[in-house]
Amino acid sequence: MKLLDIENLTARYNASDVLKGISFSVEEGEIVALLGANGAGKSTTLRAISGLVPHVSGGLRLGDTSLLGLHTEAIVRLGVSHVPEGRRVFPGLTVEENIILGASNRKGLQKAVLMREVDEKFELFPDLVRLRHTLGWKLSGGQLQMVAVARGLMAKPRLLLLDEPSLGLAPIVVQQVFDIVTEIRRQGTTVLLVEQNANIALSIADRGYVLETGKLLVQGTPAELWGNSQIREAYLGGASAA
Amino acid sequence: MAMFLQLLFTGMGIGAVYALVSLGFVLLICAANIVNFAQGDFAMLGAYLLVLGLNVFSLPYPVAIVLTILLMAIFGVLFAGATYWPLRFRGALPVIISTIGAQIFLENIVLYLYGPVPQVLPGVFNSPGFTVGGVFMDSQYLTILATASLLVLLQYLVFEKTLLGKKIQATNQDKEMASLLGIPVVFMILLTFAYSAALGAVAGVLVGPILFVSVGMGGSIALKAFAANIIGGYGSIPGAIVGGLLLGVAETFGAAYISVPYKDAFAFLIVLAFLAVRPQGLFGEKVAEKA
Numbered sequence A: 001m002k003l004l005d006i007e008n009l010t011a012r013y014n015a016s017d018v019l020k021g022i023s024f025s026v027e028e029g030e031i032v033a034l035l036g037a038n039g040a041g042k043s044t045t046l047r048a049i050s051g052l053v054p055h056v057s058g059g060l061r062l063g064d065t066s067l068l069g070l071h072t073e074a075i076v077r078l079g080v081s082h083v084p085e086g087r088r089v090f091p092g093l094t095v096e097e098n099i100i101l102g103a104s105n106r107k108g109l110q111k112a113v114l115m116r117e118v119d120e121k122f123e124l125f126p127d128l129v130r131l132r133h134t135l136g137w138k139l140s141g142g143q144l145q146m147v148a149v150a151r152g153l154m155a156k157p158r159l160l161l162l163d164e165p166s167l168g169l170a171p172i173v174v175q176q177v178f179d180i181v182t183e184i185r186r187q188g189t190t191v192l193l194v195e196q197n198a199n200i201a202l203s204i205a206d207r208g209y210v211l212e213t214g215k216l217l218v219q220g221t222p223a224e225l226w227g228n229s230q231i232r233e234a235y236l237g238g239a240s241a242a
Numbered sequence B: 001m002a003m004f005l006q007l008l009f010t011g012m013g014i015g016a017v018y019a020l021v022s023l024g025f026v027l028l029i030c031a032a033n034i035v036n037f038a039q040g041d042f043a044m045l046g047a048y049l050l051v052l053g054l055n056v057f058s059l060p061y062p063v064a065i066v067l068t069i070l071l072m073a074i075f076g077v078l079f080a081g082a083t084y085w086p087l088r089f090r091g092a093l094p095v096i097i098s099t100i101g102a103q104i105f106l107e108n109i110v111l112y113l114y115g116p117v118p119q120v121l122p123g124v125f126n127s128p129g130f131t132v133g134g135v136f137m138d139s140q141y142l143t144i145l146a147t148a149s150l151l152v153l154l155q156y157l158v159f160e161k162t163l164l165g166k167k168i169q170a171t172n173q174d175k176e177m178a179s180l181l182g183i184p185v186v187f188m189i190l191l192t193f194a195y196s197a198a199l200g201a202v203a204g205v206l207v208g209p210i211l212f213v214s215v216g217m218g219g220s221i222a223l224k225a226f227a228a229n230i231i232g233g234y235g236s237i238p239g240a241i242v243g244g245l246l247l248g249v250a251e252t253f254g255a256a257y258i259s260v261p262y263k264d265a266f267a268f269l270i271v272l273a274f275l276a277v278r279p280q281g282l283f284g285e286k287v288a289e290k291a
Ligand SMILES: Nc1ncnc2c1ncn2[C@@H]1O[C@H](COP(=O)(O)OP(=O)(O)O)[C@@H](O)[C@H]1O
Pocket: A013, A014, A018, A036, A037, A038, A039, A040, A041, A042, A043, A044, A045
């Protein structure tokens, strides 16, 4: 069943369209990678889903619900959790407070349940345990990414949007983060993953789409995408298939 | 010694009023990145509402005070709707200009309704006060100090110990991210405006019986509150409190030992000294970037 269904979606911030009519879908339980060069419109796609782009038209549905015209906060309450580019961890709040606030979309959540789930996140990211009461601005890039993902998961999302989780991280940390994304999916969360690093993204994705200046160029399984030599050269960072 | 303590007591009392207005000022800087020139008018309106409640409607003092603060909290939301909301995507300057407009508007409305003659407010307690060790503890100054301390404590607890406080802080730090987490950002901002106006009203209600209630009182309190903000550190909450107290004490001592007519000048001398020597203020934050 399609969890996210996008049809002929256009989006713009001001005069010119950044997304020029893209269509794709994400099935329940999948990891789908959205690839493309810098400026292709990957982040804009995620921002359009989350209601952060002022002018959006076309079809945009989560399950049976159209997200078009809804406020960001309403979209989050429907179960879309967006871990944006740059992590955006609150600098003046502690790691624990950041993670707790991730559940702000869930009304009437009991304190005991909330804290149990927070503890689960620290089990998922053991590196964060000793940083529990550290302020956000003191964290390294990898730690920020872990907090951002942990916070995003607190929303109990049906769909998790991840924007370039590998950006600026050391390879070993990238691997750690992606192991966790795989684990998140295993636990039943659907993931739409935006990456410039096609290698790592396609290593865990079920399917991928390649975006070029606001249009979808091609789609397929990782094997199919690696098999397309033109695509491989132009968009997947050369022949360095994993 | 008794003279020194007496001046300290009086200075802290008036400083607490500056601190409350300065606090409201800082909260709006944090929540909406606006410098609210009408902040002092929240105090002025609060004082006039109390005059209205007591003198025109003959309400009992506690009822009149509670009503005044509630009405001013609601007024804070309306104020946000008029000055901040329509201009919120246009950057800081247009909103600042619109608060200047609001200041002129509010002061002239009150001038039209009440005229230029200052109004008199009775103190909270009938008893004038008592003497301890040669220091006269004026009941109104005591009330000011107690109320301000309580409010500061309460605010600290709400901001640091509750989920609501964390959501307000998150909103202040990154509005878009806060909304991505499902935090009702608009509600948090309006709540801050309501609270900021209520703080101003408390200050006005408390200082009303000490000064005369006049149209110009808002402007002079706002200037002191802004000065307190510079001394404490622009946008700093502890800075607003400490800066306000410091300013109140400094101008009281200045008036007593140096010159009464130049009382107001001391505030600005201190500000100039800080700007020259420690521009980031006591609890320094990045002044240059924000100003
Ligand atoms: N807030 C914005 N306002 C105006 N234009 C924007 C904004 N954000 C992105 N753009 C433009 O949209 C295009 C796509 O950007 P983006 O979606 O961030 O690409 P990607 O994430 O693939 O690198 C770029 O040309 C960029 O300049």
